[in-house]
Structures are given as C-alpha cells and as structure tokens.
Amino acid sequence: MKAMMLTDIRAMEMREAPDPRLDGEDGVLIKMGAVGVCGSDVHYYTTGRIGSQVVEYPFTVGHECAGTVVETGPGVKRLKPGDRVAVDPAMPCRQCDQCLGGREHTCRNLRFLGCPGQAEGSLSEYIVMPEGSCFTLRDGTSLELAVLSEPLAIGVYACKLAGPLEGKRIGILGAGPIGLSVLLPARLWGAEKVYVTDKIDSRLAVARKTGADWTGNPDTEDVTGAVAEEEPLLLDYVFECCGQQEAVDQAVDLLKPGGKLLMIGIPEVDRIAFEIDKMRRKEICFQNVRRQNECTKPTLDLIEEGKIDPSPMITHHYGFDETKDAFDLVTEYRDGVVKAMVTFS
Numbered sequence: 370m371k372a373m374m375l376t377d378i379r380a381m382e383m384r385e386a387p388d389p390r391l392d393g394e395d396g397v398l399i400k401m402g403a404v405g406v407c408g409s410d411v412h413y414y415t416t417g418r419i420g421s422q423v424v425e426y427p428f429t430v431g432h433e434c435a436g437t438v439v440e441t442g443p444g445v446k447r448l449k450p451g452d453r454v455a456v457d458p459a460m461p462c463r464q465c466d467q468c469l470g471g472r473e474h475t476c477r478n479l480r481f482l483g484c485p486g487q488a489e490g491s492l493s494e495y496i497v498m499p500e501g502s503c504f505t506l507r508d509g510t511s512l513e514l515a516v517l518s519e520p521l522a523i524g525v526y527a528c529k530l531a532g533p534l535e536g537k538r539i540g541i542l543g544a545g546p547i548g549l550s551v552l553l554p555a556r557l558w559g560a561e562k563v564y565v566t567d568k569i570d571s572r573l574a575v576a577r578k579t580g581a582d583w584t585g586n587p588d589t590e591d592v593t594g595a596v597a598e599e600e601p602l603l604l605d606y607v608f609e610c611c612g613q614q615e616a617v618d619q620a621v622d623l624l625k626p627g628g629k630l631l632m633i634g635i636p637e638v639d640r641i642a643f644e645i646d647k648m649r650r651k652e653i654c655f656q657n658v659r660r661q662n663e664c665t666k667p668t669l670d671l672i673e674e675g676k677i678d679p680s681p682m683i684t685h686h687y688g689f690d691e692t693k694d695a696f697d698l699v700t701e702y703r704d705g706v707v708k709a710m711v712t713f714s
Contacts, residue, residue, distance in 0.1 A: 370385070370386055370387075370388050370389075370493060370494040370495050371383055371384070371385060371386070371493065371494050371689075372384060372385075372386040372429045372489070372492060372493035372494070373429065373431075373492040373493070373689065373692045373693075374386075374426075374427035374428060374429050374492075375413060375414060375417075375424055375426060375427060375428050375429070375430060376426050376427050377426060378414075378415065378416070378417055379414060379415060379697075379700075381414070381692065381693040381696060382427075383689075383690060383692075384427065386429070386489075386493060388495065389495050389496060389497040390497070391440060391441075391442045391497060392442075392497065393442060393444075393499070394442050394443055394444025394445075395442055395444045395445055395499045395500040395501065396441070396442040396445075396497050396498075396499065396500075397438055397440075397441050397442070397445060397448055397454075397497065397498050397499070397500055397503050398438070398439045398440040398441070398495060398496075398497050399436040399437065399438055399439065399454060399456065399495065399496050399497070399498060399503070400436050400437045400438075400439050400494065400495055400713075401434060401436040401491055401492075401493065401494060401495065401496065401713050402435055402436040402437060402453070402512040402712070402713055403434065403435055403436070403512040403513045403515075403516050403710055403711065403712050403713070404431045404433060404434045404491050404492055404516065404710075404711045404713075405433035405434070405516045405517065405519070405520070405546075405708055405709070405710055405711075406431075406433075406695050406696060406699050406708070406709040406710075406711065407431075407432065407433050407519075407520065407546070408545065408546070408547070408635065408699075409432075409483075409635055410430040410431060410432070410483065410490075410696070411696060411699050411700050412635060412637065413428075413430050413483075413485070414430070414696050414700065415700055416637060418485075419635060420639065422484060422485045422486065423485055424485050425485060425486075428485060428489070428490075429483065429489045429490040429491075429492050429493055430483040430490040430492060431482065431483045431490035431491040431492035431493075431711075432458035432481065432482035432483040432484075432490055432491055432519065433458070433491075433516050433517075433519040433520060434456045434458070434482070434491035434496070434516060434519075435453070435454060435455045435456060435506070435512040435513075435515035435516045436453070436454065436456070436496075436512065436713075437451065437452070437453050437454070438450050438451060438452040438453075438454060438503070439495070441500070442500075444500075445500045446500070447500060447503075447505070448500060448503060448505065452505050452506075453505065453506045453510075453512065453515070454503040454504055454505055454506065454515075455503075455504045455506060455515035455516070455518045455519075455665065455669050456482070456491070456496075456498055456502060456503055456504075456519070457502045457503075457504070457519070457522075457661065457665040457666075458481055458482035458483070458491070458502070458519065459473065459474060459476075459479060459480075459481055459502065459660060459661065460479065460480040460481065460482075460488065460498070460499055460502055461473035461474075461476035461478070461479050462476055462477070462478040462479070463476075463501070464478075465477040465478060471662075471663075472662065473662060473663055474659050474660045474661060474662040474663075475659060481660075482496070482498075492689075492692060492711065494689075494713065504518075504665065504666050504669055506669075506673075507673050510672070510673055512712075513683060513710050513712070514672060514679070514680060515669070515672075516710065517672070517679040517680070517682060517683070517708070518665055518668045518669040518672060519661070519665065520546045520547060520550045520682075520708075521550045521553065521554075521668050521671075521672070521677065521679050522550075522661035522664040522665045522667075522668040523547060523550055523633065523658065523660060523661055523664075524547065524549075524550030524551040524552070524553065524554055524555075524633075525550075525554045525661075525664045525667065525668045525671070526658065526660070526661050526662050526664040527551055527608060527631055527633055527658045528551060528554045528555050528558060529664070530631060530656055530658060531606045531608070531629060531631055531656075532606070532629065534555055534558040534559050534560045534606075535558065535559030535560075535561075536559065536561045537559075537560050537561055537605040537606060538560070538561055538562045538563075538564075538600055538604050538605055539555055539560050539562075539563055539564070539604055539605060539606045539607065539608065540563075540564045540565075540566070540596065540604045540606070540607040540608065540620065540623050541555075541563065541564070541565045541566070541576075541581075541607075541608045541610060542565075542566050542607065542608065542609050542610060542611060542613075542616040542619060542620060542634075543566070543567055543609070543610035543611030543612075543613075543616065543634055544565050544566070544567035544569070544572040544573055544575065544576040544581075544584070544610075545567070545572060545610065545611065545707060546682050546707060546708050547610045547633055547634065548565065548567070548572075548576070548608070548610035548611070549575065549576060549579055549679070549681075549682055549707070550679070550682075551608045551610060551633070552565065552576060552579055552580055552581060553579060553580065553677045553678075553679060554671070554677065556579075556580040557671070557676055557677055562582045562583070562600070563580060563581050563582050563583075564581070564582065564583045564584075564585070564596050564599070564600075564604070564623075565581040565583070565584045565585075566584070566585050566586070566587055566592045566616075566619070567584070567586065567611075568586055568587060568588050569586075569702055569705070570586060571705030571707075572705070572707060573585075573586065575681055575682070575684075575707055578681055579681055583595075583596070583599060587615070587616075587619065592619060593619050593622045593623055596623055597622075597623070602625055603623055603624055603625035603628065604623050604624055604625060604628060605624075605625065605628055605629070606624075606628065606629050606630075606631065607620040607623050607624055607628065607629075607630050607631070608631045608633060609630065609631065609632045609633060609634050610633050610634050611634045612634030612635045612636040612637065613634065613636070614636070614638075614641050614642065616634070617630075617632070617641055617642075617643065618644065621643065621644060621647050621648060621651070621653060622647070624651060624653055625651070626650075626651045626652060627651070627652055627653075627654075628651065628653055628654070629653070629654040629655075629656060630653055630654070630655050630656070631656045631657075631658050632655065632656070632657050632658060633658040643655075681707075682707050682708040683707075683708050683710050684704075684705060684706050684707045684708060684709070685698060685704070685706055685708075685709040685710065686709075686710050686712060687709060687710070687711050687712070688711070688712060688713075688714070689711060689712070689713045689714070691711075692711050695709040695711055696709075
C-alpha cells in the first residue's frame, strides 16, 4: 500500500509500505477515506518531536480519520465489511489500573495512531484498529464529518472536566480546531457568555459564526483589559487551546478567584511558567486535558443527532497525493485555514 511518510524536518514523501495485517481476534482492517491534519501532526512535521516522543524516520503520522471496513478478525461482533466507521485513535489495553479506573486515555500500555514508538499513523491507504476503537456511522454522515468527531471529542472531554457550564462565563484562547471544539459543546451545554481570542482574524470570524459572543486579537488589542471591562468579576473557566506562554499568562489574568484554567494546547517548548503570586492569591485550579477519554462515541452521537455542527471547521480539501501541501498550509497558517482535510480516492 501507499503511505505518506515523514522523512525529515518539513519533508514528506509518498512511499510503499507493507499492507497491514489483522492481528488478534478483534482487529479491523479499514480503507482510509479521509484524514484531518492536526496541530500535533504538524509538531512532528516541523520539529520531529512532541516532548519525549521523537520521530524516527521514516514515519507516518495522522490520527483524525474515518473509512470503510474491509475485513474483520474472528472475534469482531459489531462490525462487518462495508461499514463506514469513525476511528478513535487511542488503543488502550483495558486491563491496567488506569483503564479499570476510567482513565483509558492514560492507559499504561496505550498505543495511539501516528505517535512515535506506538503506532504508524492513518496517512496511508489502510490501517488496522481494534474493534473497540471503531464506531459505525449513520446513513448520511460523511466521512469528513466523522473525522471531526476526533478533535471535537477533546473539546467535549475538556468541557466535562471544567464542571457545570450552564450560566458560566468562559474564555477560549486560540480559535483553531481545538478552540472551536470547546466552543461548540460549551454553547450547547449552556455557557452564558463565551470570549474567544486568536491572532488570526479569519479564525475569529469562524468562532463568531459558531457561537462566540466576543472575539479579540491579542496582536491588535489588549484582550485581557477588554474582557475585564465586559466582565468586571472575570471568568469562571478559561480553556488554553494554543500552547503559548502568553496565552497562559492571559488566562491567569482573566480568571476570577476560584476559577479554573484548562490546558489543552500542546506547547512546542519543554516548560511553561506561571506567575505563582497571582495563581496562589486567586486560588486558581489548573487542569491538564489529555485527549478524549472515551468521548468519541458520545461526540459522534451529538453530531449525528444534529446537536452540534462542526462542519465550519473544514476550510480546505486536499487529495492524498497533496498531503504535503496541506501540511505546509497548516504550518504557515495560510489562507484562513482552520482544518485541512485529506481525502482518498
């Protein structure tokens, strides 16, 4: 089969790879139909690493994906060839203390699509996933919409971690796919007012279209001052969705005493810092958000029931052989890109 592989920093080539084979009782062979370009994929493309996870070339990234079942293992019960499926890229062992304690996303034996040292990614013609990571689609649900259930599930999980949203005033720092993935469920679940910031005005326009009450660009205005003028008591929750130190600092300033900062963005640096005097005096709660934690299926249900429409995130389409162009576009934040989608013929 063909796979689009990273071969060096900002280098990517279409190469031949071995056809994946079903392994174990519950394996599902899937023909890829669509793959979204994620910010974490771009980290591997531009720096070759995320923290301790370092690429050994050649390597195939990609984890936001959907496709069609081709073959199933003998123990597969729910799926059959021809079924269209959304894929949760996490492959937990379901046996360790973390899995048994309701934390499959921090499984001690976790494998994740497109993660160095764990599993080759979905930018290939075929992948094999365990049945538990595959969810059938209803008629009328496009593969591209199914792909969006992966980033949207991160936002759904983050909103659940935050706490009750009804009547709350929240900030979202970064209006890329993850920021928008927080905005949609937050609005669905009753957030009273939502403030969104980003340095790209076209992304702020998408945020307004999808439910933001107020948007601001920190490159052209004092966003913390502007939000404080609107909300003298400040915000209940702030979701940091861009992985930038300056956004972390803004989040602390925007939160009311007893507020909660949720860190979803992945910094390119190894360390971030907090102004501890402000954190301590306000008694700010800091919460990391790690992937989806079993929220993919509930998120897919929200999409298919028409409760959430993430389709405005998709701004660009590329063929499989144009994948490098898609990565360059997202890397350089060109042409108002929010989500670039790679589709297979």
